[in-house]
Amino acid sequence: MSNKPKFAKRKGSLMETMYDRMVARHSGEVEHRCNVYTCKVCNQKVKTVDEDEGVTPMFITCECGGTMASAMYNDTMPNERPTKGWYRPSFAEYQKLSKYGQEH
Numbered sequence: 001m002s003n004k005p006k007f008a009k010r011k012g013s014l015m016e017t018m019y020d021r022m023v024a025r026h027s028g029e030v031e032h033r034c035n036v037y038t039c040k041v042c043n044q045k046v047k048t049v050d051e052d053e054g055v056t057p058m059f060i061t062c063e064c065g066g067t068m069a070s071a072m073y074n075d076t077m078p079n080e081r082p083t084k085g086w087y088r089p090s091f092a093e094y095q096k097l098s099k100y101g102q103e104h
Contacts, residue, residue, distance in 0.1 A: 032050060033050050033073055034047060034048065034050075034073070034075050034082055035048050035049075035050070035056060035071060035072075035073050035075075036048075036070075036071040036074070036076045037059075037060055037068035037069060037071070038068060038071065038076075039062035039066045039067070039068045040066055040067050040068070040069060041062065041064050041065070041066025041067075042064045042066060044062055044063070044064070044068075045076070045077060046060070046062075046083060046084060047075075047077045047080050047081070047082045047083060047084075048083070048084045048085060048086060049082040049084075049085050049086070050085075051085050051086060051087035051088075052086070052087050054088075055087060055088055056070070056086050057070070058070050
């Protein structure tokens with residue numbers, strides 16, 4: 001009898017398998033939390049909503065070229081509706097991301 005581990009055969013590439021595992025780690029019910037980003041240059045604010053868990057960036061780029069920082073879910077715009085949403089990309093979208101984007 002062999003002591004070698006048995007590995008299940010999987011369809012698809014190694015990248016697809018890794019992506020599937022990453023999605024499985026973050027799957028489940030998500031509270032659609034709102035976040036506000038404020039530009040450090042022009043003080044413009046943007047309200048966003050999380051569609052999936054684990055997808056929210058800390059910083060985004062403002063229209064003026066400055067850096068917008070997250071308010072860490074402190075909704076400073078409670079009467080405004082979100083104008084952007086964060087979601088987990090499909091595998092095809094994931095492949096098109098930069099290495100930095102894939103690691104996020």
